[in-house]
Amino acid sequence: MENAGTSGLVSGAIGAISRHIREKELMPGDKLPSEAILSKELNVSRTVVREAFRSLAAMRIIELATGKRATVAQIDHGAMSLMIEHGVHTDQINIQQIYDVRRTIETRIVTLASIRRSDTEAAEILDLAAQMRRSMDDPAALMEHDLAFHTALARASRNPVYSLLIGAFQGITRQTWPIGWKSRSTQASRDLMLVTHVEIARAVAASDPQKAVAAMSLHFDESVRALLTAGLS
Amino acid sequence: MENAGTSGLVSGAIGAISRHIREKELMPGDKLPSEAILSKELNVSRTVVREAFRSLAAMRIIELATGKRATVAQIDHGAMSLMIEHGVHTDQINIQQIYDVRRTIETRIVTLASIRRSDTEAAEILDLAAQMRRSMDDPAALMEHDLAFHTALARASRNPVYSLLIGAFQGITRQTWPIGWKSRSTQASRDLMLVTHVEIARAVAASDPQKAVAAMSLHFDESVRALLTAGLS
DNA sequence: GAGGTCTAACCTGTCAGACAGGTTTAGGGG
DNA sequence: CCCCTAAACCTGTCTGACAGGTTAGACCTC
Numbered sequence: 001m002e003n004a005g006t007s008g009l010v011s012g013a014i015g016a017i018s019r020h021i022r023e024k025e026l027m028p029g030d031k032l033p034s035e036a037i038l039s040k041e042l043n044v045s046r047t048v049v050r051e052a053f054r055s056l057a058a059m060r061i062i063e064l065a066t067g068k069r070a071t072v073a074q075i076d077h078g079a080m081s082l083m084i085e086h087g088v089h090t091d092q093i094n095i096q097q098i099y100d101v102r103r104t105i106e107t108r109i110v111t112l113a114s115i116r117r118s119d120t121e122a123a124e125i126l127d128l129a130a131q132m133r134r135s136m137d138d139p140a141a142l143m144e145h146d147l148a149f150h151t152a153l154a155r156a157s158r159n160p161v162y163s164l165l166i167g168a169f170q171g172i173t174r175q176t177w178p179i180g181w182k183s184r185s186t187q188a189s190r191d192l193m194l195v196t197h198v199e200i201a202r203a204v205a206a207s208d209p210q211k212a213v214a215a216m217s218l219h220f221d222e223s224v225r226a227l228l229t230a231g232l233s
Numbered sequence: 234m235e236n237a238g239t240s241g242l243v244s245g246a247i248g249a250i251s252r253h254i255r256e257k258e259l260m261p262g263d264k265l266p267s268e269a270i271l272s273k274e275l276n277v278s279r280t281v282v283r284e285a286f287r288s289l290a291a292m293r294i295i296e297l298a299t300g301k302r303a304t305v306a307q308i309d310h311g312a313m314s315l316m317i318e319h320g321v322h323t324d325q326i327n328i329q330q331i332y333d334v335r336r337t338i339e340t341r342i343v344t345l346a347s348i349r350r351s352d353t354e355a356a357e358i359l360d361l362a363a364q365m366r367r368s369m370d371d372p373a374a375l376m377e378h379d380l381a382f383h384t385a386l387a388r389a390s391r392n393p394v395y396s397l398l399i400g401a402f403q404g405i406t407r408q409t410w411p412i413g414w415k416s417r418s419t420q421a422s423r424d425l426m427l428v429t430h431v432e433i434a435r436a437v438a439a440s441d442p443q444k445a446v447a448a449m450s451l452h453f454d455e456s457v458r459a460l461l462t463a464g465l466s
Numbered sequence: 467g468a469g470g471t472c473t474a475a476c477c478t479g480t481c482a483g484a485c486a487g488g489t490t491t492a493g494g495g496g
Numbered sequence: 497c498c499c500c501t502a503a504a505c506c507t508g509t510c511t512g513a514c515a516g517g518t519t520a521g522a523c524c525t526c
Contacts, residue, residue: 067488300517
């Protein structure tokens, strides 16, 4: 009775275009045929091709731009971020569950980062931790540095899937971060958070996976507690 | 110089519709306004609303069906699966990287599953492992049971984000699984794989997280080795 | 009054054609 | 050989139309 994914001209076009990308082994940046050509080849109206393009663009599989032809896109976490946000807003996922996943993958990330980070990356991570400390009185800036810190760690893991995943959680984290920050009411608890980040950075820079994991673990214990204190289910 | 995500009438419509869902606190299954109404409210043509709907449907944020109005959708791994496949086909992600992520999260999954699984779930997981054994001579069926096994474990973890992630890797796994199976050329290596699954199932059923993690770890060691043997970068 | 049926109103899927810009390309002039 | 321009190409958006699926209410029967 259900067929949503495969029936309909648009779904057919999506499939045909995806196949085209695979078969021609197109790489990010490569151009796709124009809407007019595709609509002729697939025997459908331009409307159908356009809706197929939009669908693929929504998943960041292709990239659209006015005047230019569509191109194959680089993977990007934007779409995943929206999906996760949607899941949270519709009560299908809660914040604690996201934190469990983040803890799991970020623990692995710091292990890999400790082993694989370049010196430049180590410096960047250290610097981001320092910037966090400096922007202690500006929550918005602090949050951005915090997010950038975790993103940099993911990148240093040299596994793009981890970067993708960390990026996917960023959207919803932006919305919950202030809650956690506010619930750290004492100066001591705020300091602790900043110090923990510095500790993580130092351990990664020192190529000490065990210490890095321990610090990251502490960070999550503390974060989860902060969110629970704030009453976040 | 870049603005792809926020400019254009369609992006505006996507934003407006997303906001509508959040502000009205719509839950999965709830209906959205019709295309005609939305196009009037947003002062854009029906074309624009339709393309916005398609985009949201591609991310499985909403669900479309002919004749009926669009509804808010349940989270679904379909879109993520396509994104991952795209990443692999365009050489932005390789299989080993995916296996590293899977190992990381599946290790956590069996820990949670061991603690939280219901008796029904335990029985199901045990049964799936048994079915794998029985379909040893039918690779297609074996693969499906294998995938179902890991999906069932994720579900038993009681964290929908893990289910989502496991689902997201399923598409690409379907394409690489046969490679791994073929590279297990000896009867002994094939038996090992089946036995390992049974071990995981038994450990979860026995609520023994440590044993479950050990077995899962072994499973991934073995899988990664099989793929490396097959020459998969 | 309850239940069932049928029709009219509503809604989505697809098509065709049109036009305003943005982009690329080929040619022509210096 | 380089630069500049105009034509060709391409996408974004709008309008109007029609087929076919869905729904709700009117109506009819028991």
